[in-house]
Amino acid sequence: HVQMSGRKQVSCGRDLSCVPNLAAALHSAGVSGYVSVGTDGCENESWERTQGFDFVAVPLMHPRYKREYCRIGRTRLGPVTRSDTVIPSSEWSSLVVGKLSPWLQLDHENATIRTNAEKAFSEEIAFAIHLALSAIQISLKGRDCINLARCLNEQLQGSSNQTFWVRLPINIQPNSLNDDNKVVTDEPWEWWNSLRTLCSHSRRLGVALELNAAVLSKAVIDRWCGEPVKVIIVPTSLFVPNKKGYPVLLRAHQEIVQRFFKLNTQVMLTGACKNPNGLNSYQLYLNHLYESRAPPTPYERFSKGYEDYLQSPLQPLMDNLDSQTYETFEKDPVKYTLYEKAITEALKDQGEKNEDTRIVVMVLGAGRGPLVRAALKAAQSAEKNIKVYAVEKNPGALVTLYNLQVEEWGDSVTIVPGDMRLWNAPEKADILVSELLGSFGDNELSPECLDGAQMFLKPGGISIPTSYTSYLAPICCPKLYSEVCLYRDKEKGTALTSYETPYVVLLTNMNVLAEPQCCFTFVHPNNDVPINNQRYTCLQFGVKDSTLLHGFAGYFEALLYKDIMLSIHPKTHSEGMFSWFPIYFPIHSPVYVQRSTTIKTHFWRCSSSSKVWYEWCLSSPDILPIHNSNGRSSWIGL
16 A cells, blocks of 8 residues: 655545445545545545545455355355445555455354354455455454464465455453453454464564554553554544644554654544544544654655665675765764764874874775865864875775875875785874774674784874674564565575575664663774684573564674764664664574563674674574574675
8 A cells, every 4th residue: 555655644544344335435535536526516636635545444245244154055146245346446456455354253163153254254355356455454353363374374375465454452451352252361462473473474464553542651562663563543532622623632642653654654544533523634633643743864864765674784895895885974974073073082192192293094994085084184173293094905996095185185195005904004003093893893894904904003002993892682573574584585595594694774663672782892902812803692681571583683882082982872873873774683583582581692703714704593582593603694704
């Protein structure tokens, strides 16, 4: 259905429980293609475009028509529902969500009722496929859904491509009863998790989440924000009249709806109109909520379109970056400002030690020159005389550097073509400056590069950055896991390759299960003897609510100099900086984590003469194999 990216209005649907005349229902709801007719007989097209609903959810069969397949002589001839010719086929596929009959009980203890429901289920799904509906809604009323999952799997394995919306409440009201008049004790999230697990985490399953009057904790909302929620269902009973008599939501419900707007979730209105201003006043209010969101930050504007998009980490030692990549990084309004501040402070400190001499600054991995510019600006601010060496191995970037030397820098900058680890420097540096950090801090081989280059540094010299630390947090992210599964089908390698590869990704549709914890730390200059950049850590995370674990999110903090820090850690993120997205370490299969359970994970940073790689595993609550053993699936070339 309609995606909300770039839309000025929310994608809003209308949930209908009984529809004798579908074309008339589409018309009365103002759905696109069914325009309002004025008193003069003219079609009021502008009204339809600004105020109409985008789709309707309607029963595929009459809600009370219980077909009987299991009794002799009870077969009824004739049509079981309306003809597909009541509206054009293009409108079936773009404007209608089909709802399965509410009386279907595929997990009933009675074999006759269960078998009859199975046959009716197959019949209704077959008709939905015939209509080419893009989505089919299934109501889920409890955790006991094993036979429903079996029947649903038959459809998911077929050749059709319909999405199934699993409708369930966001939480359970106290003393709620199921179909057997028993009090429901488990949470709707548990129902959903049981069904999607039984259906092998199919990407064609989504959630249709219905709000209710209950006040929800942040943990409940956060958990649902990590799930593939396709639509938020808002009952008209949740609206209250404002001073002018128009329907509005209470603050708590506004915040929930706006959280899901950030995930491009659609909205569907359900229930009878309870406001004298008409049904459309509800939809106009939802549009108002959508339009009144805070304007995007520079970070959000830059990252638009990258949400939950998996990317392979850069390998700047093994590969040469292209011009577009350099250009993207150079647009960061924050990173180079922080570097300039750090270099300024370092120049002042070094100047106090050597008041009458020139300060030597070496930029390691100069790229197209942004750090060189930062060093020259810092020299002006600190009023120091400096000599800059710009070391770069990329032939394409060197063209830019040589041009800048001729046009702007002159003799104050010396261009050094080649690998910093192999360069024989003519003099030692007072300050080493580099931006070799990756999304996990050390994953672009900053430790190996700077350890090899620190021979150029004078005793008491300064390295910028002076240290950096990686962090890990467990996450629930069904959408990302589905993307990893797709990589398994598309890319070459073993069946485990996609699950043993870290990905750079703007984490959006996910839930962080516990606060990030420190993983690996590196300090420069490195005075260890011998130098060893291999690492191991064991981390334990306490989880309060039941959830599903799909892997780990990685972040880093870097101390440039003194208290000047740049960070992508969620709590300390450098505001406005977009040079790095987090990194995602997947696991072979999702792991169910019960409430008040500890997640225990192990991470290694390993190396050989030619490569560096990470290995990771889980030892609690389940034991998973060690991922990426010996760098079999992913590694960084030295």
